[in-house]
Amino acid sequence: MPEGTLCNKQPVDTEEQLKALLADKGGQIYYEEMKHLDVDVEMLRQTLGKSLKSRLRTWLSMCARCGMCADSCFFYRINDRDPKQVPAYKIQSTLGEIVRKNGNVDNAFMHMAMETAWAKCTCCNRCAMYCPHGIDVGVMISYLRGLLYQQGFVPWEMKVGAGMHRVYRAQMDVTPEDFVDTFEWMVEEYEEDYPGLNVPVDKDDADILYTVNAREVKHYPEDLAEAAILFNIAGENWTVPSKGWELTSLAMFAGDWEACRLQVESVYDAMDRLKPKRMVGTECGHAHRATVVEGPYWAGRPDGLPPVESIHYVEWVAEALRTGKLKIDPEKRIKEPVTIQDSCNYIRNHGLRDVTREIMSYIVEPGYFIDMAPNGEHNYCCGGGGGFNGIGLYRPQRNKALITKRDQIMHTGASLVIAPCHNCWDAIRDLEEEYQIGIRWSFLKPLLIDMVVVPEHMKPKE
Amino acid sequence: MHAFLTGPMFYISIAVLVIGLLVRVVRYIRGLDWKLDRVAYRAHRKAGMKGAARSIFKWLVPFGTRSWRVQPVMTVVFFVFHIGVVAVPLFLLAHNMFLEEKLGFSFFTLPALAADILSWGVLAALLILVLRRIALPEVRILTTFHDYFILALTAAPFVTGLICRYDPANYDFWLLIHIAAGELLLILIPFTKLSHVVTFFLSRAQIGMDFGIKRGGMKGKGMAW
Numbered sequence: 152m153p154e155g156t157l158c159n160k161q162p163v164d165t166e167e168q169l170k171a172l173l174a175d176k177g178g179q180i181y182y183e184e185m186k187h188l189d190v191d192v193e194m195l196r197q198t199l200g201k202s203l204k205s206r207l208r209t210w211l212s213m214c215a216r217c218g219m220c221a222d223s224c225f226f227y228r229i230n231d232r233d234p235k236q237v238p239a240y241k242i243q244s245t246l247g248e249i250v251r252k253n254g255n256v257d258n259a260f261m262h263m264a265m266e267t268a269w270a271k272c273t274c275c276n277r278c279a280m281y282c283p284h285g286i287d288v289g290v291m292i293s294y295l296r297g298l299l300y301q302q303g304f305v306p307w308e309m310k311v312g313a314g315m316h317r318v319y320r321a322q323m324d325v326t327p328e329d330f331v332d333t334f335e336w337m338v339e340e341y342e343e344d345y346p347g348l349n350v351p352v353d354k355d356d357a358d359i360l361y362t363v364n365a366r367e368v369k370h371y372p373e374d375l376a377e378a379a380i381l382f383n384i385a386g387e388n389w390t391v392p393s394k395g396w397e398l399t400s401l402a403m404f405a406g407d408w409e410a411c412r413l414q415v416e417s418v419y420d421a422m423d424r425l426k427p428k429r430m431v432g433t434e435c436g437h438a439h440r441a442t443v444v445e446g447p448y449w450a451g452r453p454d455g456l457p458p459v460e461s462i463h464y465v466e467w468v469a470e471a472l473r474t475g476k477l478k479i480d481p482e483k484r485i486k487e488p489v490t491i492q493d494s495c496n497y498i499r500n501h502g503l504r505d506v507t508r509e510i511m512s513y514i515v516e517p518g519y520f521i522d523m524a525p526n527g528e529h530n531y532c533c534g535g536g537g538g539f540n541g542i543g544l545y546r547p548q549r550n551k552a553l554i555t556k557r558d559q560i561m562h563t564g565a566s567l568v569i570a571p572c573h574n575c576w577d578a579i580r581d582l583e584e585e586y587q588i589g590i591r592w593s594f595l596k597p598l599l600i601d602m603v604v605v606p607e608h609m610k611p612k613e
Numbered sequence: 614m615h616a617f618l619t620g621p622m623f624y625i626s627i628a629v630l631v632i633g634l635l636v637r638v639v640r641y642i643r644g645l646d647w648k649l650d651r652v653a654y655r656a657h658r659k660a661g662m663k664g665a666a667r668s669i670f671k672w673l674v675p676f677g678t679r680s681w682r683v684q685p686v687m688t689v690v691f692f693v694f695h696i697g698v699v700a701v702p703l704f705l706l707a708h709n710m711f712l713e714e715k716l717g718f719s720f721f722t723l724p725a726l727a728a729d730i731l732s733w734g735v736l737a738a739l740l741i742l743v744l745r746r747i748a749l750p751e752v753r754i755l756t757t758f759h760d761y762f763i764l765a766l767t768a769a770p771f772v773t774g775l776i777c778r779y780d781p782a783n784y785d786f787w788l789l790i791h792i793a794a795g796e797l798l799l800i801l802i803p804f805t806k807l808s809h810v811v812t813f814f815l816s817r818a819q820i821g822m823d824f825g826i827k828r829g830g831m832k833g834k835g836m837a838w
């Protein structure tokens with residue numbers, strides 16, 4: 152059975168394996184090997200038997216094939232209403248076929264299924280809101296990804312990402328030391344401007360345990376400093392864990408459920424160890440989904456909740472503004488047409504629509520906030536979710552998929568797009584690069600820093 | 614023949630329908646798995662019930678969801694079809710008299726004119742559903758033989774029933790065909806996609822619990838279907 156040296160059914164569990172995979176830039180050898188990878192039909196059957204239960208089976212068989220989900224999917228709309236982009240078709244032609252053939256599928260089929268699972272669906276779950284039977288194709292595509300991952304048919308970056316979580320408990324090669332050092336270094340950098348600024352590491356019984364996205368540590372360290380500044384201004388009793396600080400999960404995008412469990416347990420362990428009152432996660436959508444919404448189930452928690460109450464950054468900001476912990480200087484509110492990207496992962500899939508609107512009411516001068524259409528739970532994916540942003544093989548498809556969001560933004564006439572989600576932020580940056588519509592985009596933190604009232608004791612002494 | 618169809622065969626059809634659907638319901642519920650589905654059904658019963666109720670109710674109301682509102686033609690066709698397909702068999706005078714005689718109970722009875730309108734509505738809607746499957750590429754690509762089969766299966770009792778009504782000369786013959794078609798439909802409901810008469814409620818309840826318990830129901834105001 153031709154298992155490749157890089158492309159195979161084995162997850163990446165060691166640093167050496169990870170380095171070997173990374174050395175194959177862009178996965179050239181990896182994808183070449185995939186062309187010869189066998190399908191383990193017996194394993195596929197067993198997995199179906201164990202994990203495909205009434206909810207998914209019923210969805211597959213009861214689908215009325217009515218096509219009411221077609222228009223709900225931005226891929227369908229943007230690809231000239233290609234019938235092959237209808238959500239029901241995407242799942243019936245992949246998972247549906249696997250079930251009907253009882254796992255008897257070949258290499259070519261798996262290549263097609265891989266492209267469908269990662270380049271034709273971002274698991275945004277919008278179609279679930281439009282199907283009269285309540286069939287959630289996004290959930291099924293995610294399940295399909297798990298099957299494909301197990302068989303080794305997974306985009307190179309996804310295999311790398313899942314491997315990162317297995318090896319480092321982070322989506323990038325950032326160690327606990329790197330994390331703590333970077334955070335402390337950034338805080339020092341800003342200490343002159345904000346006397347007394349500090350980052351308490353591994354403090355017991357804090358009110359807030361703060362968790363981040365490894366990309367912030369590696370590529371946007373100012374984000375860490377901004378978080379520290381805002382917590383300090385708000386007078387919060389907060390801390391970061393030296394271990395278990397990674398909120399994200401590329402393993403979820405990859406369909407590597409075992410790595411998902413390992414990753415989320417590292418965060419829950421930090422909660423058990425430090426006993427904070429609450430966890431606040433950074434401005435990331437899928438990370439919130441992974442650690443707060445899906446994570447408890449990977450970790451086998453019967454109440455479906457993390458060990459301590461866990462909230463998204465937008466919830467903390469809204470609360471801090473509401474309670475006056477953060478005060479906005481009215482002079483400095485946003486006075487240009489501005490809109491907000493509703494991240495599927497915590498708006499549609501975690502009910503936080505009103506929370507972000509509440510924030511807008513504090514930070515935007517009345518009359519300048521314009522909602523996209525549609526918005527809230529019905530908003531379209533930014534175009535780069537579910538891992539799509541990061542997969543080189545599917546870059547052309549991704550760039551096309553950005554058109555939905557581009558047009559939605561252009562219709563608002565906004566010059567600033569607030570994107571409190573790393574994936575959405577990236578997608579909006581890329582769409583500006585690709586299509587040059589003249590917008591700026593931002594997380595909440597830098598905007599807040601510019602307009603928040605700094606208490607006397609945190610002002611630099613002349 | 615008439616005696617057989619209205620006698621043993623009638624009871625058999627009802628039994629197959631009821632038992633078949635019951636088995637469907639029991640198997641569905643027993644196959645739910647909080648860990649695989651990633652929904653803590655037991656831990657949050659109240660939030661789950663609320664989510665389930667909203668999820669079913671909103672979709673039973675014409676234009677009650679955004680999906681119904683943005684596809685108004687489909688919505689009208691769907692409701693005309695389904696109101697007729699549920700109401701006519703249950704509330705037709707002739708059916709009620711038959712039920713009274715066989716099972717000892719009957720339902721409220723529709724006025725004849727209403728029954729006529731609903732029946733013609735069902736057939737018109739069925740025709741549109743067929744044309745839609747042929748004309749729209751996004752529906753054509755999904756359509757299989759089974760879809761036409763269940764449309765035909767549903768149409769048969771209505772077509773034959775209307776013939777009985779308008780062709781008294783061959784009444785006895787068409788009545789036999791009508792009863793046979795109706796009983797065939799009842800028997801096949803549990804074994805085809807028509808089992809959605811129960812799975813619709815199960816599936817909608819499940820997704821309602823998913824959103825109600827896990828995906829925001831305990832945070833926001835409930836899913837904005």
Ligand code: HEM
Pocket residue numbers: 215216217283284691695698699742760763764767798807809810811813
């Ligand atoms: C008891 C309540 C029922 C509910 C809630 C219900 C609900 C639905 C839903 C949500 C759909 C999918 C949307 C669509 O294709 O239009 C559907 C389709 C369908 N239903 Fe029902 N249904 C019910 C009863 C029935 C009955 C009694 C029949 C026939 C005997 C029937 C026949 C059909 C057919 C043939 C379709 C497919 C239409 C198409 O080809 O697009 N339904 N139903």
Ligand code: SF4
Pocket residue numbers: 213214215216217218219220221238239281282283284285286755
């Ligand atoms: S809307 Fe639902 S039932 Fe209709 S085709 Fe799509 S998935 Fe199937």
Ligand code: SF4
Pocket residue numbers: 223224225226237238241271272273274275276277278279288289290292
């Ligand atoms: S989950 Fe989103 S991207 Fe995937 S099929 Fe549904 S609407 Fe399309």
Ligand code: SF4
Pocket residue numbers: 273274275436437493494495496497531532533534535536537572574575578
């Ligand atoms: S990247 Fe943002 S908009 Fe896209 S699927 Fe994820 S949360 Fe949704």
